[in-house]
Amino acid sequence: MDDFPAKTATIDDVAKLAGVSIATVSRTISKPEKVAESTRKKVTAAIARTGYVANAMARNLRLKRSQMVLVLTPSIADPNFPGILIGLEKAASKRGYGVLIGNTDGGVTQEESYLRFLSTGMADGLIVLTGHLPVAGWGNSAAAFPPLVAATRPIDHFDIDYVGVNDMVAAKMATEYLVSLGHMHIAYIAGPAGSAVSENRQAGYAKAMSAEWLVDGDGTIEGGRAAVERLFIRDTLPTAFFCFNDDTAIGVIGALKSRGYRVPEDFSVIGFDDIPYANTITPSLTTVRQPRLQIGETAMGILLDKLTGNRDAPSKRLLHGDLVVRESCTRPRRHLLSAKRGARS
Amino acid sequence: MDDFPAKTATIDDVAKLAGVSIATVSRTISKPEKVAESTRKKVTAAIARTGYVANAMARNLRLKRSQMVLVLTPSIADPNFPGILIGLEKAASKRGYGVLIGNTDGGVTQEESYLRFLSTGMADGLIVLTGHLPVAGWGNSAAAFPPLVAATRPIDHFDIDYVGVNDMVAAKMATEYLVSLGHMHIAYIAGPAGSAVSENRQAGYAKAMSAEWLVDGDGTIEGGRAAVERLFIRDTLPTAFFCFNDDTAIGVIGALKSRGYRVPEDFSVIGFDDIPYANTITPSLTTVRQPRLQIGETAMGILLDKLTGNRDAPSKRLLHGDLVVRESCTRPRRHLLSAKRGARS
DNA sequence: CTGTTAGCGCGTTCAT
DNA sequence: ATGAACGCGCTAACAG
16 A cells, blocks of 8 residues: 555656546645546545655745755754754644754854755755854845744844744843842853843843842853852852853852752752753752743744745744742842852862 | 845856856766866856856756655654764765654654655655654565664664664663672663663663562653652662663652662662763763764764665664763662661651 | 646756 | 757646
8 A cells, every 4th residue: 555665656647547637636636626526536536546645856846945944053962952943843844844954063164054055945944043144244135045033042133033032031030039039149140252142131130130240151061160160269159140041050059069058058049941951950940941842833933934925024022931940049048248268178 | 146045046047158058067067077177167167156056956856866864753852862863964964965853752643744755755764763663564575665774762573774772781781880889689660661772771681680670660750750659668679770761860869869868878870871961960870871973873874875875784783882980879888678668758 | 627838957868 | 078858747827
């Protein structure tokens, strides 16, 4: 019934078997209502008997499209990626599109290579997770771009569709939670230098604080750890840490613990993302959940709408992030403000 | 220079501009040596001026191929997936192939849908991460399959290319490590029922033990936790746990800790996979590293070899997994063999 | 309602 | 060494 390399029946085979022309076969497939009931049945039967499946290459060549979208990501290993990909894939396959993965590793060479791929027509559109236009300085009119939507990381200076979490609002909420617990000295451990996302989170944090206390970071566990070490060289310490992301928070907690402090008893720390393992660490991490699946789905939805023509002006879609309260934050217990370095190790 | 929707030059444009026939243009691209030096230069120049890039659909239609491979996975969220995907993608793009993601969620419907996709010719081959042939009972002769290679999870009853870690050897090694530490009572917390991978790991474990002590599990954190709870109903307990995977180990450790025990002081636990967060939990997890990237690369390599014709009989490629010693295992301290339930909570 | 025809853009004989 | 012509498999006019 469904052997595989079964000579792959073509539309001609079906037409011949059904005793009609190929045009009729084509119609029965795409516009069934425009073909007589009787012949439709014959054709349908013939299709079933031959196991016919339209050749995508031929059809796409004719239709000048590919029914695929290319997803450009700087890192498949990013803990947020799988969730987003699931959403992307789900929305795409639901509408008959395939999703191609393009891992750039931040490299310009790879970006160019994928772009060349795009220009061969193997993909109709682009989902960009990198936070910048592939190959900086691409034309200057937005019309010069291929259909594209950015997700997770906004792209500056261009009026491009974007969907991601509302970082500022979420960060403000997280910070306010810390404040409501009684914290007055909260440090923000930033993400990679120049990260627009980190800047937005910082802005949200700033809105909830009268004075900012900024610490550099890079979004990695090691970066979080290093930030804490640097902080301990100073004379004063915050009572709570609002971290750019969960990885940073994990690093912060690790460093704190290895210095002999307890979390949340001695210091509260809150992360951002709610990565899959956020609730498996000790203490389980209070954080802001990023609606990954939804981000993926709506980003793909917007792109496909553009591809199929039902879409007007670019829009920024900011989704809500939920605060997930777990164990890593509590009321400040003592005034550790004057804690000196070298508590213990 | 590289505007985007730049009318997309066709081979005719290039031919016209270079003053040659399209056949010559085609040759200059695929068999440069068969064209005169002088004309080659003209054509090359014309290509550069027009920014010509061959249309993939047309070319693939003509060549009856797609230059894409479909990766069927039961779960993008599996912690092992990203690493494998990176390897897959790397090897594919290096050889000019694109990789398409097919998330089945274990559903037959999705599998069928992706298979139909395959049969449209949008993909030339398949990488199967599900551990079974898509749509069980597919023909009976291996020749009826499309080019395919299984990775991570072997497919029984068929002579299919497979690449994964050598579970038995690795499990034996892990168990022997526990034994070398002095443990005599080691329980194996199994994976999902019927998992061939879990059976192999169990077999390796058995080889290092005189008597098996089996506990059901399902490969999830919750499953690991539950396994421990069930164990505490009994009168005797092991001094160490060899877990099917890291998630299970995380659950085991969590349950042990919440019962007031310490790991590794009271119980040693060892996992399998070395997922990204294995070293961030407390205690950091001793485990067997699965060579994900390498698995992905060699699986894709084999598939592409088959697609390009340089390949003979199917082969099983078993890669070595390294034991990664961290903090979750130590020598058994006391004889907890008669520990009763309800230690504390 | 149905069949005929003309390409979509390219690779490839087959002549020259 | 190069060009003319055919066809991969399909959809979209255009007739009838």
